[in-house]
Amino acid sequence: MLFLNKKKLFRLNRRLQACAGMVRKDCVVADIGTDHAYLPIWLVKKEIIPKAIASDINIGPLQKAAFNIRRYNAGRQVDARLSDGLELIFPNEADDIVIAGMGGELIADIIEKAPWLKDAQKHLILQPMTCAPELRSYLSAHGFSVKREQAVQDGGHIYTVMQAEYDPAQVQTGNVFLQIGILTADTEENRAYIAQQCGRLQKRANGLRQSGKQAEEADKTEQVLAQLKQVLAAE
Ligand SMILES: C[S@@+](CC[C@H](N)C(=O)[O-])C[C@H]1O[C@@H](n2cnc3c(N)ncnc32)[C@H](O)[C@@H]1O
Structure with a gap:
């Protein structure tokens, strides 16, 4: 009977796969604006991380997240939480913070409201849908350095995914950085x-x-x- 209840794990789309690829193994993830909670569910089910917070500002998406968490039997590891940005996530609760699928200005605003992210131990994994230059400009002006960046093609669109952390001595500046971050022309997607x-x-x-x-x-x-x-x- 237990066997019948087991739900086969889904595949992440390429955009979320790229985000997942930047998460550190064995850390705790807060996925801000989680919507369906696919990313945190996938990460715990693949045993990449032990637990996660799946958080959203809106009740509809959070209900969707809670439904999927139950469906994939991840309730012990993924906590669904209603929160505006990181307002109700506490600094000792998460190591890697994913903010994906939102506009770059909203992502910057969410970071701005959580000063505890200015800690080199915290990794930010950011995937802006629009306004990536504005997000890079914010990161640069506030002491966050981009450590990894990768472009990814998914469903006819091309996105960028970046991993940043507080490291004021290493912030990137300049117009090229604002436009393409630290991407180099070494993959087809980056190009x-x-x-x-x-x-x-x-x-x-x-x-x-x-x-x-x-x-x-x-x-x-x-x-x-x-x-x-x-x-x-x-x-
Ligand atoms: C397009 S979905 C992205 C879902 C998922 N992160 C992804 O990349 O596929 C954006 C989600 O962000 C949520 N959201 C918007 N503003 C937010 C905020 N200030 N704090 C938390 N969640 C927010 C929305 O409710 C929505 O569920």
């Missing part, structure tokens, strides 16, 4: 992400030129574009 950013910058430069008034801004944008193209060429 696709860099090329996508090139396309966006080209569009911005064209728009600025067409407006007729912002030639200086257009020149600056094209300079950054040229730098990104050099990164692409330096495969």
Whole structure:
């Protein structure tokens, strides 16, 4: 009978797989904005981590998380918690904090409201859906250094996933960093992400030129574009 109750574990999509790949083995994870809780369930079921907090600001997603936690028999290891960002997660409760599937500005806001993240022992695994440059700018200005970054293609979109930690001496700066983080052109997915950013910058430069008034801004944008193209060429 026990055998009948066993639910086969799902596969994570490539985007969440990339996040999972940056989680440290045997640490405790807080997944902020968990929604379905697939990531924490998968991590405990694969025995990568012993336990996790699956947290969301909204009751609907949290109910979905609780349902899946029960469904995959992970209730002893995954705690579903209603919380706005890290407000109700306490510093000694988690080592790796995943904030994925949200806009970069919201991710920055969540980090800003949890000053205890300014601790080199805490790892942040961040996956912005939009506004990645704004998130990188926030990290840089607040002493967080990006230690790993990888682009991942999933469902026709290209995303970036980064692992950052508080390390003011090693923060990255500059326009290239803002656009592509620490990605290099060493994988097809990284190249696709860099090329996508090139396309966006080209569009911005064209728009600025067409407006007729912002030639200086257009020149600056094209300079950054040229730098990104050099990164692409330096495969
Ligand atoms: C698109 S889902 C992402 C789900 C999952 N993390 C993923 O990447 O597949 C975004 C989730 O973030 C939650 N959310 C939005 N703002 C939040 C906040 N301030 N604190 C916690 N959760 C938040 C939403 O309720 C929603 O469930």
